[in-house]
Amino acid sequence: MQLEAIVNQPVIETERFDLRPVRRSDMGMIEMYASDPRVxxxxxxxxxxxxxxSVEAYITRAMSADREEDVWVMDGTRAESSEVMGVISLTRLDRNxxxxxxxxxxAFWNTHLASDAVQALVDANPLGNDALFASVFHDNPASAKVLTNAGFVYLGDAETYCLARDAAVPTWTYSRKL
Incomplete structure (x- = not known):
């Protein structure tokens, strides 16, 4: 039996769900959703x-004491919803x-779940950051709206390589000062 690692990462509570550190028991649900080509x-x-x-490796990295990315699961069990509704993360960059x-x-698209999760993470600012950045693909304007609703400001266009598409994809980049 493998014991759960204790991840030094806060639980962020909202009315609809908790953002909590990822755990090994999330593997099946994350794998199911991550294997959906739309995701x-x-x-x-x-x-x-x-x-x-790949999901096991992702969870192992997320639970590592020397990780560069803090990962939270959008957990709706407190509100009698799904234990895993999505994932949100902060990857450390330089200059705080x-x-x-x-x-x-x-199953949770168009429910404002992403907007609520991003806003909760911004409000909590668990890493004490001075600024946050995010980018979204041009063909995903709903995610751009999530960011602007949380006070992110458009910085410019770029390209990011997408593994699932095996191609460089145009992105919009946003920032938010905290």
Whole structure:
């Protein structure tokens, strides 16, 4: 039996869900959602098809004491919803800044879950950042709206390589001073 690592990361409570550190028991649900091509193609880092062991490796990295990315699961059990509705993360950058990344399971699209999660993370500012950054693909304007609703400001266009699409994809980049 493998014991759960204790991750030094706060739980962020909202009315609808908790943002809590990822745990090994999330593996099945994360794998189910991450293997959906609609989810994978909306992120830069999820390959499609999903290779065996990739979610386990992701969770192991997220639970590591020397991680560069703090990962929270959008957990709706307190509000009698799904235990895993999506994932949101902060990847540490230099100069006390982080990059926000998130995805939401298709069953919870168009429910303002991403907006609420990003706003909760901004309000909590668990890493004490001075600024946050995020980028979204041009063909995902709903994610751009999530960021602008949370006070992010458009910085410019760029390109990011998307594993699931096996291509460089145009992005909009946003920032938020805290």
């Amino acid at each position: 994978a193609k909306a992120t830069s880092s999820i390959p499609h098809p999903l290779p065996p062991g 800044q982080s990059e926000v990344g998130y995805w939401v399971a298709p």
